[in-house]
Amino acid sequence: MALADPDRGVTNGGDSPAPFSEIIELNVGGQVYVTRHRTLVSVPDSLLWSMFSKKTPRELARDSKGRFFLDRDGFLFRYILDYLRDLNLVLPDYFPEKSRLQREAEFFQLRELSKRLSPRVSKENSISEDLSHISSDWDEAPGPGGALLPPSTSPSPSQENKKSCGYITVGYRGSYTIGRDIQTDAKFRRVARITVCGKTSLAKEVFGETLNESRDPDRPPERYTSRYYLKYNFLEQAFDKLTEFGFRMVACSSTGTCAYSSNEPSEDKVWTSYTEYVFCRD
Helix, strand or coil: CCCCCCCCCCCCCCCCCCCCCCEEEEECEEEEEEEEEHHHCCCCCCCHHHHCCCCHHCCCCCCCCCCEEEEECCCCHHHHHHHHCCCCCCCCCCCCHHHHHHHHHHHHCHHHHHHHCCCCCCCCCCCCCCCEEEEECCCCCCCCCCCCCCCCCCCHHHHCCCCCCCEEEEEEEEEECCCCCCCCCEECCCCCCEEEEEEHHHHHHHHHHHEECCCCCCCCCCEEEEEEECCCCHHHHHHHHHCCCEHHHHHHEEEEEEEEEECCCCCCEEEEEEEEEEECCC
16 A cells, blocks of 8 residues: 555545545644544544544644644653553553543543543542552443442552652763962853753653653653753752652762863963763662
């Protein structure tokens, strides 16, 4: 089967072309997804079903490369697409963005998924605050008539408070200038960038919206990356966030180089250093 211009459709051996190609490229909030057309229309009456079955390609927004554009959370759309493939929801062990994912499910008009993600109500009619530790094996499986089935056993407090263990490495590169007169104050330059290395789910848990997913937007939560950096330039902010989430520093290392600002040895010296701090949560 040969793919044609999405605006013209693709033929399946018959005389009438389908309005959409079999393979669809999406740009969701800057992140690119490639999927089949039948996956997007797998849930009748959903927003994606309406877009890709009731409309034509010319009616939908496109980006500069011709991909269909959706102005939504590109990271969370990964779970929306997984659900559309087999109508099953699988989340990481620690997933702090469950309420945001429910909001995305409501936007895409996936009513059953939104119901599975809704907060549980306890026996005292109070909504459970910690949604990220709920096991998806029982609380997300609908019973007869779409009702949620209660758990067979209640998790112990130690299980509810358990968080994922692991390491996060924070690094930064800085420079400063020392003049010919060593008694003068050194001229510090602004830290160029604070990098974050580690497991994607841990980095997102700690730094959230302050994390810029540089060059690595599609990496899933269970994978590791060294391409994150923070949107601010104060190490103390990063340290405070790591401490808040139960991390402690276990190691650090630093390297430095020196160069002259010109070919004259008498000119200012420019020192450049790179430092890494390793944090751990047991």
